[in-house]
Amino acid sequence: MIQNQPLMEKLKDITFYTMDKAIRTYRIFAQKRLRENGYKITIDQWLIIKSIMENPGISQQEIGEKVFKDNASVTRIIELLVKSEYLEREVNPDDRRKSNLNVTDEGKSIVKKVHSLVLENRKTALAGILPEELEIMNKTLKRIISNCN
Amino acid sequence: MIQNQPLMEKLKDITFYTMDKAIRTYRIFAQKRLRENGYKITIDQWLIIKSIMENPGISQQEIGEKVFKDNASVTRIIELLVKSEYLEREVNPDDRRKSNLNVTDEGKSIVKKVHSLVLENRKTALAGILPEELEIMNKTLKRIISNCN
DNA sequence: AATATTTATTTGATATATCAATTATTGATA
DNA sequence: TATCAATAATTGATATATCAAATAAATATT
Numbered sequence: 001m002i003q004n005q006p007l008m009e010k011l012k013d014i015t016f017y018t019m020d021k022a023i024r025t026y027r028i029f030a031q032k033r034l035r036e037n038g039y040k041i042t043i044d045q046w047l048i049i050k051s052i053m054e055n056p057g058i059s060q061q062e063i064g065e066k067v068f069k070d071n072a073s074v075t076r077i078i079e080l081l082v083k084s085e086y087l088e089r090e091v092n093p094d095d096r097r098k099s100n101l102n103v104t105d106e107g108k109s110i111v112k113k114v115h116s117l118v119l120e121n122r123k124t125a126l127a128g129i130l131p132e133e134l135e136i137m138n139k140t141l142k143r144i145i146s147n148c149n
Numbered sequence: 150m151i152q153n154q155p156l157m158e159k160l161k162d163i164t165f166y167t168m169d170k171a172i173r174t175y176r177i178f179a180q181k182r183l184r185e186n187g188y189k190i191t192i193d194q195w196l197i198i199k200s201i202m203e204n205p206g207i208s209q210q211e212i213g214e215k216v217f218k219d220n221a222s223v224t225r226i227i228e229l230l231v232k233s234e235y236l237e238r239e240v241n242p243d244d245r246r247k248s249n250l251n252v253t254d255e256g257k258s259i260v261k262k263v264h265s266l267v268l269e270n271r272k273t274a275l276a277g278i279l280p281e282e283l284e285i286m287n288k289t290l291k292r293i294i295s296n297c298n
Numbered sequence: 299a300a301t302a303t304t305t306a307t308t309t310g311a312t313a314t315a316t317c318a319a320t321t322a323t324t325g326a327t328a
Numbered sequence: 329t330a331t332c333a334a335t336a337a338t339t340g341a342t343a344t345a346t347c348a349a350a351t352a353a354a355t356a357t358t
Binding site: 024027028031059060061071072074075076095097098099 | 306316
């Protein structure tokens with residue numbers, strides 16, 4: 001264990017930096033590809049429309065849990081989606097604190113079109129990585145999440 | 150390989166989500182600990198002061214490369230650091246486009262104090278993770294970075 | 299039923315990210 | 329040397345993140 005100490009310390013130093021850099025590099029890459037293909041939508045916006053389509057009647061709070069964003073962010077992203085006419089909202093008559101969120105035809109259309117691009121992006125980003133490695137990374141990331149809670 | 154396909158697809162689906170969640174969970178955790186201990190500084194601000202201390206005479210562009218932030222972000226974070234009196238800036242006489250950035254005594258002091266807290270945070274966040282696992286994660290993250298460039 | 303508590307969402311304040319355009323300065327070249 | 333091109337930093341516009349406080353509605357309690 002004593003031999004592992006220096007390696008472990010170095011890794012600890014760079015791990016969070018590398019995580020941050022990887023996720024940001026991927027985001028820039030993915031967003032650029034969306035733009036290149038003429039899609040006027042961000043990845044976060046896409047994720048939120050998608051979660052509404054897949055879970056009709058979902059509340060904003062539940063959306064936030066699904067996409068790991070806080071309520072304030074969800075509110076603001078939805079505002080933009082309504083403005084872009086990808087979403088429609090009306091007051092939920094059963095609970096007037098909530099909104100009913102409906103994906104417009106245009107919203108459905110863009111989600112569908114962007115989906116294949118997202119799959120391609122993931123494939124490109126993960127090229128050459130073995131399933132075992134991906135599994136270990138996922139397990140490790142989940143451990144970090146639980147350690148920080 | 151055919152058997153691995155479904156597993157691989159699932160992992161691809163969740164990998165970026167988990168990465169994002171892990172880095173954000175850690176950030177919230179670390180920032181909360183800073184606040185609890187009364188430090189009025191963000192992690193990003195701390196990183197930038199630290200990079201100036203470790204690299205005297207560094208330019209803003211070089212800082213950006215070190216901490217993986219773009220020039221605009223560096224400019225704005227530095228503005229806040231000057232306002233908080235952790236940094237002083239003056240025009241570089243050799244190249245008037247650049248600034249000389251000096252860490253004040255207060256800046257040096259807070260970086261030092263926060264450092265041990267950051268080490269603790271990293272230790273907590275990575276508890277129970279084996280060096281091999283960390284290595285594989287780092288290697289995988291680096292592969293993602295290069296794949297997206 | 300009136301009041302208190304809880305819950306869902308919104309809003310305000312501040313920090314950061316990203317892209318594009320601009321400014322100021324320097325270095326190269328015709 | 330005057331002009332052009334490259335570089336460093338800033339600024340503006342827009343999107344998101346985070347926390348705390350406010351609002352509005354629903355539920356529970358007395």
